[in-house]
Amino acid sequence: MGKTRWNRVNSAGAGKIRSDDFSRCSTETLTPGSDARGIVAVAARDLQHAGEFAKKHNIPRAYGSYDELAQDPDIDVVYIGTIHPHHLSTGKLFMKSKKNVVIEKPLAMNSREVRELITAAQDNSVFLMEAIWTRFFPVSLEVRRLLGQGEVGDVQMVRADLGAPLTHISRLAARELGGGALLDLGIYCLQFVLMVFNGERPESIQATGHCIDTGVDGTAVLVLRFSGNRLAVCTCSITMMMTCDAVITGTKGTIKVPHHMWCPTTLEVNGKEMQFPLPEAGMPLNFTNSTGLRYEAEEVRHCLLKGLKESPWMPWAHSSLLAEVIDEARRQLGVTYDQDNIQ
Amino acid sequence: MGKTRWNRVNSAGAGKIRSDDFSRCSTETLTPGSDARGIVAVAARDLQHAGEFAKKHNIPRAYGSYDELAQDPDIDVVYIGTIHPHHLSTGKLFMKSKKNVVIEKPLAMNSREVRELITAAQDNSVFLMEAIWTRFFPVSLEVRRLLGQGEVGDVQMVRADLGAPLTHISRLAARELGGGALLDLGIYCLQFVLMVFNGERPESIQATGHCIDTGVDGTAVLVLRFSGNRLAVCTCSITMMMTCDAVITGTKGTIKVPHHMWCPTTLEVNGKEMQFPLPEAGMPLNFTNSTGLRYEAEEVRHCLLKGLKESPWMPWAHSSLLAEVIDEARRQLGVTYDQDNIQ
Numbered sequence: 001m002g003k004t005r006w007n008r009v010n011s012a013g014a015g016k017i018r019s020d021d022f023s024r025c026s027t028e029t030l031t032p033g034s035d036a037r038g039i040v041a042v043a044a045r046d047l048q049h050a051g052e053f054a055k056k057h058n059i060p061r062a063y064g065s066y067d068e069l070a071q072d073p074d075i076d077v078v079y080i081g082t083i084h085p086h087h088l089s090t091g092k093l094f095m096k097s098k099k100n101v102v103i104e105k106p107l108a109m110n111s112r113e114v115r116e117l118i119t120a121a122q123d124n125s126v127f128l129m130e131a132i133w134t135r136f137f138p139v140s141l142e143v144r145r146l147l148g149q150g151e152v153g154d155v156q157m158v159r160a161d162l163g164a165p166l167t168h169i170s171r172l173a174a175r176e177l178g179g180g181a182l183l184d185l186g187i188y189c190l191q192f193v194l195m196v197f198n199g200e201r202p203e204s205i206q207a208t209g210h211c212i213d214t215g216v217d218g219t220a221v222l223v224l225r226f227s228g229n230r231l232a233v234c235t236c237s238i239t240m241m242m243t244c245d246a247v248i249t250g251t252k253g254t255i256k257v258p259h260h261m262w263c264p265t266t267l268e269v270n271g272k273e274m275q276f277p278l279p280e281a282g283m284p285l286n287f288t289n290s291t292g293l294r295y296e297a298e299e300v301r302h303c304l305l306k307g308l309k310e311s312p313w314m315p316w317a318h319s320s321l322l323a324e325v326i327d328e329a330r331r332q333l334g335v336t337y338d339q340d341n342i343q
Numbered sequence: 344m345g346k347t348r349w350n351r352v353n354s355a356g357a358g359k360i361r362s363d364d365f366s367r368c369s370t371e372t373l374t375p376g377s378d379a380r381g382i383v384a385v386a387a388r389d390l391q392h393a394g395e396f397a398k399k400h401n402i403p404r405a406y407g408s409y410d411e412l413a414q415d416p417d418i419d420v421v422y423i424g425t426i427h428p429h430h431l432s433t434g435k436l437f438m439k440s441k442k443n444v445v446i447e448k449p450l451a452m453n454s455r456e457v458r459e460l461i462t463a464a465q466d467n468s469v470f471l472m473e474a475i476w477t478r479f480f481p482v483s484l485e486v487r488r489l490l491g492q493g494e495v496g497d498v499q500m501v502r503a504d505l506g507a508p509l510t511h512i513s514r515l516a517a518r519e520l521g522g523g524a525l526l527d528l529g530i531y532c533l534q535f536v537l538m539v540f541n542g543e544r545p546e547s548i549q550a551t552g553h554c555i556d557t558g559v560d561g562t563a564v565l566v567l568r569f570s571g572n573r574l575a576v577c578t579c580s581i582t583m584m585m586t587c588d589a590v591i592t593g594t595k596g597t598i599k600v601p602h603h604m605w606c607p608t609t610l611e612v613n614g615k616e617m618q619f620p621l622p623e624a625g626m627p628l629n630f631t632n633s634t635g636l637r638y639e640a641e642e643v644r645h646c647l648l649k650g651l652k653e654s655p656w657m658p659w660a661h662s663s664l665l666a667e668v669i670d671e672a673r674r675q676l677g678v679t680y681d682q683d684n685i686q
Contacts, residue, residue: 156562156582156583157562157578157580157583157585159504159578159586161502165594204551206549206551206566208547208549208566208568208574209574210568210572210574218572219499219500219572219574221566221574221576223549223551223564223566225551225553229553229561229562229582231551231552231553231562231564233564233576233578235500235502235576237500239499239572240499240500240592240594241592241596241597242500242592243502243590243597243599247586249583249584249585251508251583253584254584254586256586
């Protein structure tokens, strides 16, 4: 594959969403002279919205439907930033048209949907990745390097917390929009745990928490037990501010990812702080440390250039396991989505 | 009660134990001209050991048995620093002789024993307190003041971690000596939680962890749910290093007790750090921040001067509930002591 042409799918009516930052950052990644052309088209359910988005980000083509975008032959990969409940249908639509896809986390509403997406990627022989951008930050690379080197000995425990009062955001609170702490924030904690434990399946999962009025999880505490007496404690919340940090305890020391564990720029290894500054933003961005989205864009580009169907750092097996752990936690907390009732 | 005369009970054969520091700090508390006479006697199961301890700490009288000390009429309060399994019998012995007692934490091996001690205190009309020294540190007073004032709004969550690799210490690892993470370290986390939640009984307790070869809990993660969707997460370990801090999350802010949560000198209120330096040590001490034992000694003195039978800041109800929570956690983890089988 010679050229990697970034493309975008954006849901209509969305304002300050990740897609906006992603467009800016992924475009900025692709410096003049590189073999990538950046974002060549955007689609939304509303042509006017797509047109405005395209104009704002200097994207050549705008479509008023995902189908039109799916038919565009001049596209290598589609970034899907719709709301969670649309990930499955939109993902399948593009993969059916032999488009590679990067889908915002959570990959889908539950593990059944995740399996369906993976099957679609296999059937159509396309690239599929859950957009867990954290995994591609230099801090995450350094964490993997340190663990691989045995810098803190054998890992004994991981703790990860993420939360903020966010129930005023309808997408996060509404059950029909895929709201809830686990799907939106808990997934950051759990992906960190699964990264540290190399995608190993936990032996047991204990979830405690509470639901908000809409029926989704407001706060969830998950205690996972892994083989060899290793433990993980994840706390996520859309009702309260958490410390938003992560700690790996090993037999020989401790690795801490301080506040901003979901988009980290600092690491503390046995108390010694290391800084990993992000690229500077060329344009104003909506979210904290959004320039870090470039690392994710670069990873996708490298995978496509190598002809890979999944990222070695965010493989399908991790997405499946993430969804299975969240399914089980939701079962214990009594959180169900309509998608859970489809066989 | 005109004079408060401190007294000591020390178990024979013990070297670097808390009793040593307690003797130094409680004596230093009692400045010349105060109405307290300090430590007037020490007892151990071995007269030679008691004599050495007495000499080291300038204690006038040494006894080779607890019975002799219990018969000494010139004593107001006995500090019991024996190993956990002896707390019940030693406590009852002194209370029967109408002596007030301060017993090292955990007050006893399980909630049945705690109830027995409380009944003994009631029957003999004496003062009884579990020596949770943390509660009397200026940091703890400030936490209670801030919570009372609603400084961080309504409390939503408490997290407390305490742990270090300590299984090489037989007292901490051996089942027959009352070993295990919960009884020795978890109690610090749980007492913090119960302090914040004013001794309220949790609605549910979920314990996950693992046992070491001796059958006691090496690491335990407890998730407690309180009324009004409030949560607490406590992690304790004698097999691994933990962050040893505590965080209270409220609707309006956060209170953090950084490392040394069991003997704290620092507080972070909404990110702003406050220092609470301890009195300087007049003599070398065995444990971190041991001069803080003075606050506990002062509390006991004030309680006795007021004729109280329990400390308002470490009441019997809290000791009972602490023991009940630990009993339940041990039940879930499969940790039993011989004392659990006595009806």
